[in-house]
Amino acid sequence: MAEELNPFKISQEQLDKAAEVMGLDKNAHTILREPKRIATLNIPVKMRDGSTKVFTGFRVLYNDARGPGKGGIRYHPSESIDTVKALSAWMTWKTSLANIPYGGAKGGIICNPKELNESELESLSRGYIRALGRLIGPKVDIPAPDVYTNPQIMAWMMDEYSKIVGYDEFGVITGKPIEVWGSEGRFDSTAMGGMYVMREAAKRMNMDITKAKIAIQGFGNAGKFAFELATKLFNSKVVAISDSSGGIYSEDGLDYDQLVKLKETKGEISSYEKAEKITNQQLLELDADILIPAAIENQITAENADKVKAKMVLELANGPVTPDADQILFERGIFDAPDFLVNSGGVIVSYFEWVQNQEHYYWESDDVYKRLDKIITKSFNDVMKTKDDYAAKGKKISMRTAAYILAVSRVAQAMKTRGWY
Numbered sequence: 001m002a003e004e005l006n007p008f009k010i011s012q013e014q015l016d017k018a019a020e021v022m023g024l025d026k027n028a029h030t031i032l033r034e035p036k037r038i039a040t041l042n043i044p045v046k047m048r049d050g051s052t053k054v055f056t057g058f059r060v061l062y063n064d065a066r067g068p069g070k071g072g073i074r075y076h077p078s079e080s081i082d083t084v085k086a087l088s089a090w091m092t093w094k095t096s097l098a099n100i101p102y103g104g105a106k107g108g109i110i111c112n113p114k115e116l117n118e119s120e121l122e123s124l125s126r127g128y129i130r131a132l133g134r135l136i137g138p139k140v141d142i143p144a145p146d147v148y149t150n151p152q153i154m155a156w157m158m159d160e161y162s163k164i165v166g167y168d169e170f171g172v173i174t175g176k177p178i179e180v181w182g183s184e185g186r187f188d189s190t191a192m193g194g195m196y197v198m199r200e201a202a203k204r205m206n207m208d209i210t211k212a213k214i215a216i217q218g219f220g221n222a223g224k225f226a227f228e229l230a231t232k233l234f235n236s237k238v239v240a241i242s243d244s245s246g247g248i249y250s251e252d253g254l255d256y257d258q259l260v261k262l263k264e265t266k267g268e269i270s271s272y273e274k275a276e277k278i279t280n281q282q283l284l285e286l287d288a289d290i291l292i293p294a295a296i297e298n299q300i301t302a303e304n305a306d307k308v309k310a311k312m313v314l315e316l317a318n319g320p321v322t323p324d325a326d327q328i329l330f331e332r333g334i335f336d337a338p339d340f341l342v343n344s345g346g347v348i349v350s351y352f353e354w355v356q357n358q359e360h361y362y363w364e365s366d367d368v369y370k371r372l373d374k375i376i377t378k379s380f381n382d383v384m385k386t387k388d389d390y391a392a393k394g395k396k397i398s399m400r401t402a403a404y405i406l407a408v409s410r411v412a413q414a415m416k417t418r419g420w421y
């Protein structure tokens, strides 16, 4: 992996930058630059042709000063230890920013899940949990789904862990199906959290959200529910949407039901009637009030950040704005709400699932959304307060830097109080 693209180096540089602005204690900084524990696992799986194949997997516990590790498990052919380390650092900041009682962790297996049949996938998932053994647990480190893993895989993993400990331990993993005590509201929790942040940001900007024109990049789990919820909750107008095949635009607004039907029947959205075809690049530069990147990373770059016309960028995807572009948006006065705040709804509802599993008492979806709103709105206000406090001291910082400062300082404070430095 090229040095400049190494995600772990990037995560360390982001920490270094925040540490400098906030004047982080040197000892805290030294601890926070490296993960606490890295496990590398070799997992044998009996394949359908009778051979045995050994897959390599990882689980990294980055920091657990504020509580057990929390973070997803990815299945990907190009998974690497540096990606998992970086993602575990980012989870540490995300849980801290949301102020939920977790640290950060992440896992992954180098594999191509599309080449595995169901029984191979189940064997691999169970083997991963056997290899980890007591390195995970509801009080140690709690995995969840991520790229190419899903609720069914979480159910197998929970079942395998329960066999190891000798009793049902539903709280070892979140993102489970409802019938094995997943949480109501988990499926659209990321988009719902993003909508609450959008509402608060609009208030702060004096923007009338009911009249806002929204452009969304991506029509998957994050983008699709963001579309549905923006129209349902606020009556906002979604004027543009895209998927990997391209996008569509209509000044009068697009119809959600028609789009869902198209996606189901044709697998794409470009044949939508009465809309103009646009590219993914054009979507980012549209004359909309709010731009929601909800697809993949590195979409707003130094090349196009000058052309963004939206007044607010709501980062529902992970890493859609490059560091160079981040600086340009900041200098242009565009309200750029950072990813680890905007998309924290998923991990917050994962936290609710774990709480419900500990209590053996289950909440209705309204209750889940109400509590999510409370936590993420507080998180937004905490970030704005940090930004305002720095401005009052004559130091203008972006929302992302403010979020970093808040998250890192909470982890550093917990380590200090526990006597780690």
Ligand code: NAD
Binding pocket: 190, 217, 218, 219, 220, 221, 222, 223, 242, 243, 244, 245, 280, 294, 295, 296, 297, 316, 317, 318, 319, 343, 346
């Ligand atoms: P998904 O796979 O369900 O959907 C991704 C969407 O992006 C699809 O519509 C796909 O067609 C589109 N896409 C792919 N390549 C594209 C391209 N080059 N240009 C435009 N669109 C493209 O994924 P998701 O779960 O919706 O995740 C989207 C983003 O949100 C990711 O960055 C993910 O890390 C982040 N996120 C998701 C969740 C969640 O709960 N789903 C939680 C936190 C963060």
